[in-house]
Amino acid sequence: MTHRYSRIVGTGSVLPPRIVTNEQLVAELGSRGIDTSDQWIVERTGIRQRHLADEGVTSSRLAAEAGRRALAAAQLGPTDLDLIIVATSTPDFVFPSTACLVQKELGAPGGAAFDVQAVCTGFVYAFAVADSMIRGGLAHRALVVGAEVFSRILDWNDRGTCVLFGDGAGAVVLAGADQPGVLAAKLHADGRHESILRTAGNVCHGEITGHPYLTMDGQAVFKLAVSVLDSVARETLDAAGLSIEAVDWMIPHQANVRILNATARRLGIPMSKVIVTVDEHANTSAASIPLALDRAVRDGRIRAGQHVLMEGVGGGFTWGAALVRF
Ligand code: ACO
Secondary structure (H helix, E strand, C coil), rough: CHHHHHHEEEEEEEEECCCHHHHHHHHEEEEEEECHHHHHHHHHCCEEEEECCCCCCCHHHHHHHHHHHHHHHHHCHHHHHCCCEEEEECCCCCCHHHHHHHHHHHHHCEEEHHHHHHHHHHHHHHHHHHHEEEEEHCCEEEEEEEEEHHHHHHCCCCCCHHCCCCCEEEEEEEECCCCCCCCEEEEEECCHHHHHEEECCCEEEEEEEEEECCCCCCHHHHHHHHHHHHHHHHHHHHHHCCHHHHHEEEECCCCCCHHHHHHHHHCCCCCHHHHCCCCHHHHHHHHHHHHHHHHHHCCCCCCCCEEEEEEEEECCCEEEEEEECC
16 A cells, blocks of 8 residues: 655654763863863854764664664554665665664564665655655655764864764654655755765775765855755745744754754744754764654654654755654
């Protein structure tokens, strides 16, 4: 049976238990001669702390735990799934995909499982693909996960990037439905900007080639991010035939509180309608949107019938949005 719509029937998330505050990070970096301060980090980014995974904790492990929690919220079991998509830029391996490892870990064999690579827009890409597959009859119940251990690809000697990121995972279960659900989704990329945010390394002939750490032109990313988050929000609302006033909650990718403020201001959405977790989680790339979504669902802010606009932006350069009725 093909469904006309898909809808979110459960959310879940997980953060590694180890919290590193700005003060702790500043002290650790300082002991190695790297000069930064809590004040610089808070003023420029809004970040106050991040969760970091211990050695050996992988994206697949975090993804599977977030998935278990989303399934429990949906009152479904792993064998109810026929699709698993994991958005990650920090997969466990070159292959198999993190999604296949999650499928094995959950005990959900048989359905389709694959990873999506769109960096910080990864969750929105994966979500839109799962929605399309459900509406197209290729799947009925999908687990869509954003999971990252970005701490593994950071250059901990580069104060311009290492203070910005954290680890974690968030997930939703999307199920076929006769009522929406997902009202509209829009995805974009412009590879001409690939060099402003990248981890330009690989494994080749058994050795690491290129530069295996994240590099970024922060100001170029900032300007592009604010511009595309504005345009894709309007485009997605237009596609659904809804106005900005119809948005009950906006969940932008949690990169930087200044990007969130600027985006909300341009759209005319008050910050009271924006879910903010970047202060506590830092930037968790593909995990940031489902982590923030799960937080707001569980604390009761997001209620049945409300419209939630999720917006991603990241390396590639990629961006996209999905508008959902809960
Ligand atoms: N502590 C202290 N000083 C620092 C630090 C630090 N951690 N990092 C950089 N600086 C210094 C620089 O060396 C520079 O010093 P100088 O003037 O003596 O050369 C000064 O601060 C200003 O550096 P800029 O890079 O120009 O700082 P800017 O005001 O642009 O802030 C930031 C940097 C926060 C990264 C900003 O550009 C930004 O918000 N960019 C958006 C990108 C972002 O958030 N990326 C996250 C990942 S991308 C994504 O998720 C889409």
